[in-house]
C-alpha cells in the first residue's frame with residue numbers, strides 16, 4: 001500500500017460534496033487548544049542551562065508542531081512515521097547508518113554543508129561526506145596507487161592544492177575514497193579488505209598525483225526504509241560516478257568534496273543532491289600504454305586533473321600580552 005494514502009487515514013472527518021474543506025475546520029477554540037500544547041512544550045525547555053541547546057530545541061519544537069498542524073497529522077500517519085524511524089534504527093549498526101542516509105535523501109546533509117561551508121570566492125565547493133568515509137585508510141606515497149585491488153579501469157588523478165590567493169599549499173593531507181567498478185565501497189565487501197581508499201600529502205609545489213580506478217555510478221543502500229521512501233516518491237537511488245576528497249592543511253578550512261565524471265547519466269538526479277556544476281570534471285580515456293608517470297598499462301586507462309582550492313581560516317586572535 002502506498003504510505004500516507006488519504007483513504008487510509010482514520011480520524012479525518014470527510015464532509016459531503018460541495019463543502020469548501022474536506023475536513024472539519026479548526027475553529028478558534030481548536031487552534032487555541034493546539035497552541036497551548038506547543039506553548040507548554042516550549043516552556044519546558046526554558047530552564048535549559050546551555051543557551052544553544054535551548055535555542056535549537058525551542059526552534060525544533062516550534063517547527064515540528066507547525067508541521068503537524070499544517071498537514072493536520074493523523075494518528076495513523078504519526079504511527080507510520082514512528083514505524084519508519086524504528087525500522088531506520090533497527091537497520092543501523094557500525095557499518096550501516098540509515099539516519100545519515102535519511103538526512104542525505106531529504107537534502108538536510110547538503111543544506112548543512114551549504115550553511116557551514118559558505119561559498120568562498122574561488123574556493124572549491126564542498127559536498128556531502130556520505131557514509132563510506134572511514135578513519136584509518138592507508139597512506140600512499142605521491143604517485144602511489146590507492147586501488148588496493150578494487151576492480152576497475154586504472155585512473156590517474158593529478159592536480160595541485162592552492163589557497164584562494166593562488167599560493168601553493170604543500171603538505172596538505174589529501175584523503176580519497178571511492179567505489180569499485182561494480183559500485184561497491186570496500187566497507188561493503190564481505191571479507192573486510194581495504195581498497196579504493198588512501199591518503200597522501202601534496203608536494204612542496206602543492207602538486208599531487210595518484211593512481212586509482214575510474215569511478216562508477218552506484219545506488220545508495222536502498223534495501224531499508226530510506227529505499228522505500230525513494231520508491232514511494234518515484235525517485236531513484238543512484239548517485240553519479242564520483243571520487244571523494246577530504247583535504248586538510250593548517251590555516252585552511254577542511255574541504256570535503258567529490259569530483260563527478262562529466263557525461264554521467266545520473267548527474268541531474270543524484271539521490272542525495274550532492275552535484276555542483278563546478279565539480280563536474282572531464283575524465284579522459286586512453287588506449288593501453290604508458291601513463292604520465294611512465295607506468296605501463298596493458299589495458300585502457302583514464303586520467304583526470306583536478307585543482308583543489310582551499311579557503312583560508314580567519315586568523316586566531318592572540319590573547320592580550322602574548
Ligand code: BEZ
Nearest residue numbers: 104129130131132220272
Ligand atoms: C557516497 O557518496 O558515498 C554517499 C553519499 C550519501 C549517501 C550514500 C552514499
Ligand code: FE
Nearest residue numbers: 130132242244
Ligand atoms: Fe560515494
